[in-house]
Amino acid sequence: xxxxxxxxxxxxxxIQDRWTHRDANPYSxxxxxxxxxxxxxxxxxxxxxxxxxLIAQPVKFxxxxxxxxMTAVRVKGILFQKSIELWSCKADLFxxxxxxxxxxxxxxxxx
Numbered sequence: 001x002x003x004x005x006x007x008x009x010x011x012x013x014x015i016q017d018r019w020t021h022r023d024a025n026p027y028s029x030x031x032x033x034x035x036x037x038x039x040x041x042x043x044x045x046x047x048x049x050x051x052x053x054l055i056a057q058p059v060k061f062x063x064x065x066x067x068x069x070m071t072a073v074r075v076k077g078i079l080f081q082k083s084i085e086l087w088s089c090k091a092d093l094f095x096x097x098x099x100x101x102x103x104x105x106x107x108x109x110x111x
Contacts, residue, residue: 001071001085003040010097013087017056017072028055030063032081040088041067047075047083060086062094070094 004010022028030047039045045065054062059075072086 001038001040002087004087004089005093007093007097007100010087010089010093011101013072014097014101017060017086019054019056019060019062022053022055025055028061030061030075032075032083035075035081035083037063037071037073037083038085039063039065039067039071040069040090041065043067047073064091068092 004013030050030052032047035047036044037047037050043065045063047061047063050063050065052061052063060072061075062070062072064070068091069088070091071088074084074086075081076084
């Protein structure tokens with residue numbers, strides 16, 4: 001898993017997968033029995049018990065752990081699922097990247 005420590009690298013990873021708020025697909029769910037992911041905080045977390053707000057296709061989630069890390073995870077498989085950790089970063093870096101993207105869009109809109 002890649003640990004991201006730079007805002008612009010995180011923005012690139014975010015845009016590449018076209019992350020959206022989970023409300024964009026009300027049928028999205030991380031309720032996979034006994035499926036864990038390795039988090040950037042060095043612990044394992046169970047998907048169904050970890051908070052997420054962002055999703056991407058085909059089945060990807062950005063989880064926020066209680067230790068202050070955000071981890072992007074892809075779930076692969078139909079009959080037997082496995083988690084694939086894409087990247088992780090500290091939550092404060094993630095929110096800085098969100099602010100940077102919003103400011104960039106506002107600057108373009110106000111031109």
